[in-house]
Amino acid sequence: MTVERAISDPRDQFPVGMRVLAVDDDPTCLLLLETLLRRCQYHVTTTNQAITALKMLRENKNQFDLVISDVHMPDMDGFKLLELVGLEMDLPVIMLSANGDPKLVMKGITHGACDYLLKPVRIEELQNIWQHVVRRKKFDKKDMNNSGSQDKAHNDSGEAAGMGNVDQNGKLNKKRRDQNDDEDEERDENDDPSTQKKPRVVWSVELHRKFVAAVNQLGIDKAVPKKILELMNVEKLTRENVASHLQKYRLYLKRISCQANQQANMAAALGSADPSYLRIASFNGLGNFHTLAGSDQLQNTAFRSFPPSGVLGRLNTPAGLGLRGLPSAGMIPLSHAQNSGITGHDQSKLQSVVIPGNHNANILQGMPMSLELDQIQDRKIVTHIGQLPTTDNIPAFPVSGSLIDSRITGCSDNNPLLGGTSNSLMLEASSQKASLHPRNLRDSVSTMSFPNGSTLSDFTSIATTSNQLRESKSDLRCQAAPTSCNAGQIIRSAPQEWNAPRKDAPYNSNVMSCSINSSVSVNGAMVPMAQSLDHNNSMFHRNMDADAFGPSSFDTLYMKHSEGENSAMEPSVIQREGYLLVQPRPQRTYVSDNIGSLEDLASAMIKQDQDKGRDGDYGCNGYSLRTCI
């Protein structure tokens, strides 16, 4: 399998001599890990800081074959590192943790980890990790064949910062590659019937800037590839290129927005509806959710206080998020966004909920949203949001919101929101705020502790989702993406589903995904949804694939992103989700068309805003989410 090793060193004796980078902030564990790896005859480099690890990896992409990293590290979240590595370097990453919580494991998976080991790690487990390298190479090869450029694998375009950093088209390819065998799909994804291989487009920073500018100009909700293409006015750029990039972007935004939402909410609450969401990255600790959840109001308030275009709006607007996030990769490296597409993939499904037009926190609040929701009634998802107060909907929302955050995997922080405690949040959302706080949802989702009681029950379904996500294809829908996430996020939360979804465990997961993405999206900010979805997608993506997510490459990306973001729903992912969700794909496998669907989703999302009806389509019908799931 190592025929085409991306790595330059010829390792004839592979796996002997495989170059591993081990990262763990605990010195005891690091020493132990190092010794174990040496015993397996690998070549080991260690560091106790994630940032250092990233630096080392970036310096020379071909320096390592595999990365093993602890999940909980002080300087950077392990999931984020995972995402970054996956996006930038396309290296297999194995997560390590003393915490074997399935939600966390799920999170790892959605973020793109090849494996998740539990401490204390035994040597037997390490003796087989080389398979991940081989596997990846294999896939890469596949990709390479597709793209015809060997270098892709190494694309070192590690630029995490922007999707466009790709100085070589390889990068983009790389990301695609990450998607694991979605390469082929990628091409197919270009929602263009002609699946012929198109020359890879390198999304350079400049190009990406143009893209973002165009999107912002159009408005994230209205940004359709065709128009974007027109605005960008770049030769040789096809609609498909733009479409797939848009997908990723949305996912990324979603992810950010979720985070941002949380932050935004907080910020909003504080009156600073600024792109604090950018800071979302730090949201992981959404612990705030917890507070939010508890206070619920905080989020809601945040939402509420947000001017429609406020935080949510801000968050949602790709411009806001994207721009910021993208170039600065403030929160989430854009590259992720791109990648997140993958994960978002699933999520998008979930996301379809993107609550159109509800940028405002209303969604959460259910108030303004209700208006919109009403329109969406059909959508279920949307309706839920609006209805938040209604029992039905609310559950949906919160979930969405939280889901998004919690990504099901229980956001790194495990925001209590979702967790049992937050359940109330979610429920609260129903009553008032659809406190979907994306975070909360996520947390909730991840924590699953959702209190099944009360409205949460719906939620709970969501919360528990992570596992359920898989199953809950349909459930996702309910995720009326709580506006928690930057309103933009259309949380797929198919409100309708909510009521019912619970039943499906899988739903939950979907919800989660959706919610996460949509956490905010309810607001209609599609983007957020995407983000949330992203997360979800990532989560789902991994999981969902089984479900129907369709392995859109996006998802893969998403997953990768997801990690980084941690609860941050990668915008790209979200996009995915947004797409997915939006599309009323009756088939569960929404993902199947990856890009196509995403686009649809995206458009759907956009439409949502306009005509809530869309929601009806994808979202609430239960299936809508399904895509997510």
Place this chain on the structure above:
Amino acid sequence: MESRTLRDQIAAMRQSFFDEGILDSQFTQLEQLEDRDNPNFVEEVLTLYFRDSANLLATVEQTMETEPTDVAKVDRILHQLKGSSASIGANKVRNEVIKTRELWQQGNQEGAKAAFLELRQEHGTFKAKLEPYFQQLRQAGPVQAAMRPQGQQGGH
């Protein structure tokens, strides 16, 4: 002879650790990682652990007493402690950490603090037992070179 007696003693000591549940099979894994190239691995790791965990415990205690309490920080540290204790096979210590952490996560700060005291104690016991064990090990010298007089008594 003396070596042998010492070794028997060491072996008995070691076995008692397992019997009492102070150590678990993970410790055995550590031992297996020792070889000619890495003769004192176990001791090295344990030394590192003692030092690191002592710091962590101190930080936890301090954080617990600070107002307002940084709940997340304590949780993080406890998590880390759990991981490292588990990795070296410190069974009882790990269990105490888990217990403390659970209480803490439930919001029961008082209960967690009490559990933390027990954790501290268990940790102290662990250290007090393992250190002489290693001392004796050094004394006895590497198994292969059992005949070689090790010299210093307590070399640590």
